[in-house]
């Protein structure tokens with residue numbers, strides 16, 4: 382299993398939230414507003430690869446309606462951390478007594494949160510999306526969302542996903558492969574090439590689409606019944622992000638050292654220098670695909 386630590390997810394959360402493309406976010410909020418005006422009951426949003434719930438914390442407070450969120454991740458520790466973090470984040474939390482009983486094998490009790498006077502019911506589902514995709518997408522929802530997830534999946538999985546998807550999709554912070562580090566260094570392009578190679582490794586779904594995922598997703602959805610818009614959401618990291626810059630440099634350096642494209646010495650040297658970098662821009666893209674039948 383390709384695991385993500387709670388420390389890493391927590392370290393990146395501030396940069397993630399401020400980098401989301403605001404135009405796309407407005408379109409998503411307008412869409413949800415329309416849906417809410419046509420239905421009774423909470424808006425239902427499913428978050429794929431939810432980690433500790435960062436995507437919910439970014440989006441839910443902007444939605445002025447009661448909501449039900451289903452957080453799906455294959456890592457039970459992240460889901461437990463999500464429940465704990467969300468209860469602290471909320472203005473109030475009403476703890477459910479019953480465990481979810483269904484074939485989705487969740488063992489984490491749902492919780493009802495109160496944030497800005499709206500109720501947010503949160504369900505936590507432990508599921509491997511590499512193998513259990515169709516069941517997830519068959520669930521009725523108003524929006525499927527994901528953050529920092531789609532670059533992990535394989536081209537075949539993307540095809541299958543788009544074939545089965547019948548709900549509007551909002552995905553943020555998919556890595557697009559563009560990086561600029563300050564000050565520039567002659568090793569940067571060699572390291573980036575090796576990093577892209579590493580990004581294409583199997584992350585549990587087959588060889589990963591990595592930086593090509595978003596473009597592929599866009600093309601596949603456009604030929605189906607979706608109206609698609611995209612927008613950039615780069616991390617612009619500077620003096621307030623020194624801890625994140627350091628972790629990022631260490632992570633990239635370790636990843637490229639695992640490829641045979643650069644030597645361990647070069648990877649180490651680059652990582653040590655970049656850990657002290659003044660700033661960097663890391664490219665991401667967001668996508669909103671509105672299902673025409675909504």
Ligand SMILES: C[S@@+](CC[C@H](N)C(=O)[O-])C[C@H]1O[C@@H](n2cnc3c(N)ncnc32)[C@H](O)[C@@H]1O
Pocket residue numbers: 383384385390397429430431432433434435436453454455456459508509510511527528529530533584585
């Ligand atoms: C980069 S993290 C992003 C987490 C979260 N969306 C955020 O923005 O903080 C990718 C997430 O996808 C989850 N993930 C990876 N492969 C998965 C799979 N096959 N099934 C379900 N979740 C998966 C990981 O456990 C992790 O939480």
